[in-house]
Amino acid sequence: MMLLRISLSLVFICIHVWGTTAQTNEDGVALKALIEGWKNLPKSWTGEDPCGSRWEGITCNNYSRIITITLASMGLTGQLTEDLTSLSELQTLDLSYNKGLTGPLPSNIGDLSKLTSLILVGCGFSGRIPDSVGSLNKLISLSLNSNSFIGQVPASIGNLKHLYWLDLSDNQLTGSIPVSDGSKPGLDLLVNTKHFHFGMNQLSGEIPPSLFSSGMKLIHVLFDNNKLTGRLPSTLGLVQTLTAVRFDRNFLSGALPSNLNNLTKVTELVLSNNRLTGPVPDLTGMDMLVSVDLSNNNFEATDVPLWFSTIQTLKTVNMERTGLVGQLPVTFFDFPQLQTAILKNNQLNGTLEIDSGYSRYLQLIDLQNNSISNVKVESGYNYTLRLADNPFCHNGLVALSSCNNNGQESGSDASYKTPVFCVVPECTSGQMSSSTCKCAYPYTGIMIVRAPSISALGNEKYYTALQTTLIGTFVNLSLPVEAVSVNNVSMNAFGYLSMHLAFFPANQDHFNRTAISMIGFVLSNQTYQPPPEFKPYVFEAEGYTHFEGKHNTSHTGAIIGAIIGISILVLLLVCAGGYAYHQKKRVVKAKQQANPFVSWDSQGTSGDVPQLKGARFFTFNEVQKCTNNFSEANHVGSGGYGKVYRGVLGDGMIVAIKRSQQGSMQGSREFKNEIELLSRIHHKNLVKLIGFCFDRGEQMLVYEFIPNGTLMDSLLGKSGIQLDWIRRMKVALGSARGLQYLHQLADPPIIHRDIKSNNILLDECLNAKVADFGLSRLFGDTDKGYVTTQVKGTMGYLDPEYFMTNQLTEKSDIFSFGVVLLEILTARKPIQLGKFIVKQIKETVDTTKDLYNLGEMMDPMLLSSSTMLVGFEKFVDLTLKCVEEFGADRPSTGEVVKELENIMKLAGMNPDAESTTTSQTYDGSSRQSFGHPYSDDSLVQYNEGIPFKKSTSN
Numbered sequence: 001m002m003l004l005r006i007s008l009s010l011v012f013i014c015i016h017v018w019g020t021t022a023q024t025n026e027d028g029v030a031l032k033a034l035i036e037g038w039k040n041l042p043k044s045w046t047g048e049d050p051c052g053s054r055w056e057g058i059t060c061n062n063y064s065r066i067i068t069i070t071l072a073s074m075g076l077t078g079q080l081t082e083d084l085t086s087l088s089e090l091q092t093l094d095l096s097y098n099k100g101l102t103g104p105l106p107s108n109i110g111d112l113s114k115l116t117s118l119i120l121v122g123c124g125f126s127g128r129i130p131d132s133v134g135s136l137n138k139l140i141s142l143s144l145n146s147n148s149f150i151g152q153v154p155a156s157i158g159n160l161k162h163l164y165w166l167d168l169s170d171n172q173l174t175g176s177i178p179v180s181d182g183s184k185p186g187l188d189l190l191v192n193t194k195h196f197h198f199g200m201n202q203l204s205g206e207i208p209p210s211l212f213s214s215g216m217k218l219i220h221v222l223f224d225n226n227k228l229t230g231r232l233p234s235t236l237g238l239v240q241t242l243t244a245v246r247f248d249r250n251f252l253s254g255a256l257p258s259n260l261n262n263l264t265k266v267t268e269l270v271l272s273n274n275r276l277t278g279p280v281p282d283l284t285g286m287d288m289l290v291s292v293d294l295s296n297n298n299f300e301a302t303d304v305p306l307w308f309s310t311i312q313t314l315k316t317v318n319m320e321r322t323g324l325v326g327q328l329p330v331t332f333f334d335f336p337q338l339q340t341a342i343l344k345n346n347q348l349n350g351t352l353e354i355d356s357g358y359s360r361y362l363q364l365i366d367l368q369n370n371s372i373s374n375v376k377v378e379s380g381y382n383y384t385l386r387l388a389d390n391p392f393c394h395n396g397l398v399a400l401s402s403c404n405n406n407g408q409e410s411g412s413d414a415s416y417k418t419p420v421f422c423v424v425p426e427c428t429s430g431q432m433s434s435s436t437c438k439c440a441y442p443y444t445g446i447m448i449v450r451a452p453s454i455s456a457l458g459n460e461k462y463y464t465a466l467q468t469t470l471i472g473t474f475v476n477l478s479l480p481v482e483a484v485s486v487n488n489v490s491m492n493a494f495g496y497l498s499m500h501l502a503f504f505p506a507n508q509d510h511f512n513r514t515a516i517s518m519i520g521f522v523l524s525n526q527t528y529q530p531p532p533e534f535k536p537y538v539f540e541a542e543g544y545t546h547f548e549g550k551h552n553t554s555h556t557g558a559i560i561g562a563i564i565g566i567s568i569l570v571l572l573l574v575c576a577g578g579y580a581y582h583q584k585k586r587v588v589k590a591k592q593q594a595n596p597f598v599s600w601d602s603q604g605t606s607g608d609v610p611q612l613k614g615a616r617f618f619t620f621n622e623v624q625k626c627t628n629n630f631s632e633a634n635h636v637g638s639g640g641y642g643k644v645y646r647g648v649l650g651d652g653m654i655v656a657i658k659r660s661q662q663g664s665m666q667g668s669r670e671f672k673n674e675i676e677l678l679s680r681i682h683h684k685n686l687v688k689l690i691g692f693c694f695d696r697g698e699q700m701l702v703y704e705f706i707p708n709g710t711l712m713d714s715l716l717g718k719s720g721i722q723l724d725w726i727r728r729m730k731v732a733l734g735s736a737r738g739l740q741y742l743h744q745l746a747d748p749p750i751i752h753r754d755i756k757s758n759n760i761l762l763d764e765c766l767n768a769k770v771a772d773f774g775l776s777r778l779f780g781d782t783d784k785g786y787v788t789t790q791v792k793g794t795m796g797y798l799d800p801e802y803f804m805t806n807q808l809t810e811k812s813d814i815f816s817f818g819v820v821l822l823e824i825l826t827a828r829k830p831i832q833l834g835k836f837i838v839k840q841i842k843e844t845v846d847t848t849k850d851l852y853n854l855g856e857m858m859d860p861m862l863l864s865s866s867t868m869l870v871g872f873e874k875f876v877d878l879t880l881k882c883v884e885e886f887g888a889d890r891p892s893t894g895e896v897v898k899e900l901e902n903i904m905k906l907a908g909m910n911p912d913a914e915s916t917t918t919s920q921t922y923d924g925s926s927r928q929s930f931g932h933p934y935s936d937d938s939l940v941q942y943n944e945g946i947p948f949k950k951s952t953s954n
């Protein structure tokens, strides 16, 4: 009691000192009423004011009004009462993955007039969806999927003219699809909506033709797994923006509209398991189709349609039980990307002939239960061929394994498991080992892909891309996820791809509540953009209960005692800290008097002020302020010299600040010399130095911030930017020009020493900018005569000659640059799984073969894209010269630049033209956008209602 009183009086003293007073908060009262009776609330939800005392999952505006509530996966139980609607400034509500949240939505939910995102994925809500959702006229995202809602789809949703994402799938909705009729609204009015996700309900009746019109912007129309009847209306063919169409697993009948092939952007078309009749549709012209499934319908008997072989992008064809008759054309398996062809349960007859032209991606041909009497197959194939129940297998002459009826279902042949390259430790109960072999409590769940275009489920390439893009997203949002594992991949009965994902925490063995709610939001809100094969997806999280890590049960009294003790300690420290800070300031001031460089400031006139051209001096306080006190959220990278922070200057300019760590700093005179040197360097392909900080014993460099990240991130698919061949050539040329400037025009010349794809940044127009030049001199190991430790840190790029002789020349940079060119070609890291890319390329290259025999090693994206690889041979020749063993055999930077310019000219490009394409034109380039996917669309503008810090605010 005594202790308590002391601590209380300390509180009052401190409050008095700081002149702040706690106020009762109007939203606090409403929120308290709302959560009355809820269980498992965050421990930080104490006191009366959710805004003042930093309640987890809550953010407020400057007027102490709640604007976001994000509480995904908190294990909450309770109901949503009408008290919710008192939170009238609320913009984002995400309560996803709380199965214990049950009961109906409040009928007056439409009063939340500011709401832009209503995200209640995977909860236990039930009852009818209130009509008043149609009054939420700012709504952009409505995700009520995977609950137990019943009744009709409210027609009032048609009033939501800003709606972008509509997901009501996986409920028990009934009735027909509402369309407008003059007196009432309907879904046909949603001309700005991109996503209609209605799969896995019990919608019935015919699909109203007026649902679709040419003015719509829909990209995904998913009505699979319902009870729809009648014909597929021909109006669907008017919606030319569509990329994924699913009406499978309904009761659709009649012939398909003949204009279906107007949908030239569609990549996934799934109409299987209906009662469709008439001819198999002619899909000629659907030139982007990747996956088509027309299986299990009642189409007229027909020869194998010819349009298959004209669609170059097709990977998966499922024509099971579609009435196919006659002989398969010999060219059928020749389309270049084909992976899976399921043609079972038809009446294909004659000879199955597969010639040497078959797709090299081929994984599975399933021809079971047809009438094939003879087989002529090119030897040496290693895909799976299924031929059971064909006359061929019964003629007694063959004992082919393809004829064994092993009852395999398509797809069940390979379930993916994330490979592990380390010694797996034994973890305590509840913990799992990550792919980096640390024990931790992961956040887990099932990712369901609703229109998957993957046919080779065991192909590692897909999952690597999934994992790297996930990690990339979390890193960009400063969320503490270290590793992602993917396991138990399978195709489920609804035609969805299902995968078990586990997200492992960085730094600790568990996630805290804030991290979980944010990660949950990234997935529930579709902030994460997967590679196209995995779109569209839904994530269904499993409960997370390890917010405090390992549970040590101890006596409650002891805990209370400890809390009181700790609070007193904290208070004392805070109060004492304030005093100490003042004292320290004095000490620093005194120290500065003795520092010869104290007069480095913007107006300084002392003779020791560096002779700077354009570079500014920053005080420690300025830098501290613009990086939000070097907060974790602003920490964007690390290197041998220390950490890199993002900061925003007073004028709004975004900068990158490199802060050298203790031990890698050098004397003030050397620092001054280097700053002078760097400040004189200006080239459009070099990252610009804005200024520096030499204050309070810190050495920092302030650079312009380059928005599109590193070349490595783009190549590895982490940034969402896709670089085609021409753009890769431009990036190579730009970086070579930057390097040429350092080698030949800077005075004295600068050897970069750390050229790598991580030091080549891409600006908003995807121009290359070389970063970190001169840093190894500035922040490196200052031991005289010793090669810098920093260069050693980047294995894979290091010139072998330099390594042996310690003699550094420009040719060392050329070697490293050659490795970057190899990365551009292969999108692989220089050392991957213990293999050195330079060695691999030298062993593989064969100039007598197609693509120099490098097809297997190249980035598949280059091979699959439609642009020609103009100048490919010249580029490889140049690359191989750059990575010659001896420096004397490598070209100079000038020669490299010239050759790259030649390649550009070959491709009909002006090598001197400024790039004007912005990254905005690339799909999924929403690296910096924290609100919603596809945010290249101006429709989606999340300004305030997001729980993440925007990159431009501090």
Ligand SMILES: *[C@@H]1O[C@H](CO)[C@@H](O)[C@H](O)[C@H]1NC(C)=O
Residues within 6 Å of the ligand: 325, 326, 327, 349, 350
């Ligand atoms: C294959 O089927 C077609 C169509 O039913 C028929 O016209 C043809 O004669 C058959 N060919 C053989 C070799 O059985």
